[in-house]
Amino acid sequence: MKVTIAGGVHGNELIGIYIVKKLMRENFWLKDIAIDYLLANPKAIKECRRYIDYDLNRSFSQEALSKDSHIYEYERAKVLKKRLEDTDFLIDLHTTTANMGITIVLSKDDPLSANIAKILAREYENVKILRWFGTEEGNFINSCVKSSITIEVGPVCQGVLDASIFFNTLKVLKRALDILRKDEKMDEKVVCYDIYDYRDFPREDEELAGMIHPEFLGRDYQLLHHGDPIFLRFDEEEIFYEGEPSYPVFINEAAYYEKKIAFCLAKKNML
Amino acid sequence: MKVTIAGGVHGNELIGIYIVKKLMRENFWLKDIAIDYLLANPKAIKECRRYIDYDLNRSFSQEALSKDSHIYEYERAKVLKKRLEDTDFLIDLHTTTANMGITIVLSKDDPLSANIAKILAREYENVKILRWFGTEEGNFINSCVKSSITIEVGPVCQGVLDASIFFNTLKVLKRALDILRKDEKMDEKVVCYDIYDYRDFPREDEELAGMIHPEFLGRDYQLLHHGDPIFLRFDEEEIFYEGEPSYPVFINEAAYYEKKIAFCLAKKNML
Known part of the structure; x- marks a missing residue:
């Protein structure tokens, strides 16, 4: 089985980058698993920026992959797609400015990935x-x-x-590899959160007009009710949440300001 | 008296930028003071980066100001120097990733600036x-x-x-303007900290080899003694402080990694 461990898909998220570098330097290996270490966006890593021309982690659509372009990340995505052809499992390391603890993000409905996420979430209290x-x-x-x-x-x-x-991230990463290697299985259901919507900051003519409300900041994964404060405008007016009860995530993620996402809304389900 | 309020000398330090924008939008003014609002590095602000080519807040030496260059910030510094010619007092707004509360930085030995800093430090518990x-x-x-x-x-x-x-920064800024306007004076001595040295991260062949020690992170302005842990290497070895008792500041400031500053050392004095 070939596992790719990727850091630096975003060049300013240092934890993944230095975990990959550490494991490469130590020649970390496991029986029965071939590990490929990937520093995904070398130019952005060098400049300590999220990306050079476009978010690499949004550069893998058919359209981006099929056309010639001057976008560095689109060209890089083609190289990575080729490199990942014989990868059985990808572990991609990211950081967020939001108070999300250790979150295992699943990007498709796949039993192997879900199984690993479930075992990790059951074993570690701060893993969601x-x-x-x-x-x-x-x-x-x-x-x-x-x-x-x-x-x-x-x-x-x-x-x-x-x-x-x-070191907490490294521990969870190593445990994930361990689960893969031993082919451990878990049948119980585990709580998961499903992103279903976003909210943008208050704006006036595209320009930011407010911030995350101080009472809301840091409350990722805490149930948000209709009427709870979510934004505080620069003119000090409070803005309250309107909508069904939801679990907010990625609250005040730096990289999402330009994506017009102040936070995401998720529903709680069982996986 | 003409006061310039600057935000965005570093384009990714949003608090200063949006305080300046807020006050401009509100046409905030004070009797007896002409306020000039300055968004110092517009290109960097637009790209939400600290700088485009070089740190603007290190671009005001005679050498940088005197020569033609292709460095955007060197050219910008010349424009700003001209704009600031008739400014009597500059208030420059910055943020840091270090746990420094509200710090009034003094960059030269000037009685008017020192007086304002002293009044602010006496009035607000979290101002240093x-x-x-x-x-x-x-x-x-x-x-x-x-x-x-x-x-x-x-x-x-x-x-x-x-x-x-x-809003805490805005409060302190407005109080500083108030002190200037009323020409308030304070004769008492107040504690201040003087930066006298720096420490770099552990490195191997220029490459980072460790991080701020978890027990040291966030302990800005707390006395550091010989033998206290300061770094934790990626290989988990601890590194301890060697030197005279000092007050650390700018611990783990993001922008200083490339400057090879993991933290600064300061001495406590009276001003």
Whole structure:
């Protein structure tokens, strides 16, 4: 079985990058598994930026992969798609500025990936499962492979390392490899969250007009009710949530300001 | 008296940028003071990056200002120097990923600036005074004017807003303007911190080999003793502080990784 461990799909998310570098340097290996270490966006890593021209993790749609382009990440996506051809399982490491602990993101309905996520979520109190089956912006790198998990950890600022989160992420990554190697199975149902909608910041003529409300900041995975404060405008007016009870995630993720996502809304389900 | 309020000297430090935009939109004014609102690095603000070619807040040395160059920030520095010619007082707004609360940075030995810093530090519990008289990398924007304070707030990630910190910063900024307007004076001595040295991360062949130690992270302005842990290497080895007792600041500031500064060391003095 060939497992690819990817860091640096986003060049300013340092934890994944330095976990990959550490394991490469230590020649970390496991019986029965061939590990391919991937630093996915070398130019962006060098410049410590999320991307050079376009978000690499939205560059894997058919359209992007099929046309010639001057977008560095579109060209890079073609190279990566080829490299991932014989990968059986992809583990993609990310960080978020949101207070999401360790989130296992599942990007398609795949039993092998779901099984690993469930075992991790049962074993570690701070591990949650989030299903996010793609965006209109373009496909994730996971779309290249049959089975995968994204390990998304936070809160971590872009461009910095956090030692506690680094070693917690590494522990979960190694356990995921272990589950794969031993082909462990779990039949019980486990809680998961399904993203179904987004909310943008208040804006005026496209320009930001407010921020996440201080009472809402950091409350990822905590049930949000109709009438709860979500934004505080620069003019100090409060804005309240309208909608059905939901679990918010990616609250105040730095990279999503330009995507017009202040936070995502998820429903709680059983997997 | 003409006061310039600058945001966006670093394009990904959003709090200063949106405070300046808010005050401009509200036409905020004060009797007896002419306020000039400055968004210092428009290209970097648009791209939400610290800078395009070089750190604008290190682009004000004679050398940078005197030569023609293809460095966007060097050219921008010349424009700003001209614009600041008739400014009596500059208030420059910054954020840091370090846990520094609200820090009033003084960049030269100037009685008017020191007086304002002292009044603010006495009035607000979370306001500290830090003296930093320049770096070898190049001069700060403050070097253009006779009197100035930098308001440096954290912890805030690059590229995000934090509503509590936003409104606390605005409160301190408005109080600073008030002190200027009323020409308030304070004669008591107040604690201040003087940066006198830096420490880089552990590295191997230039490459990062470790992170801030979890027990050290967030302990800005807390006395650091010989033998205290400061770094945790990727191979899990701990590294301990060697040197005289000092007050660390800018611990794990994202923008300083490339400057080879893991944290700065300061001495406590009276101002």
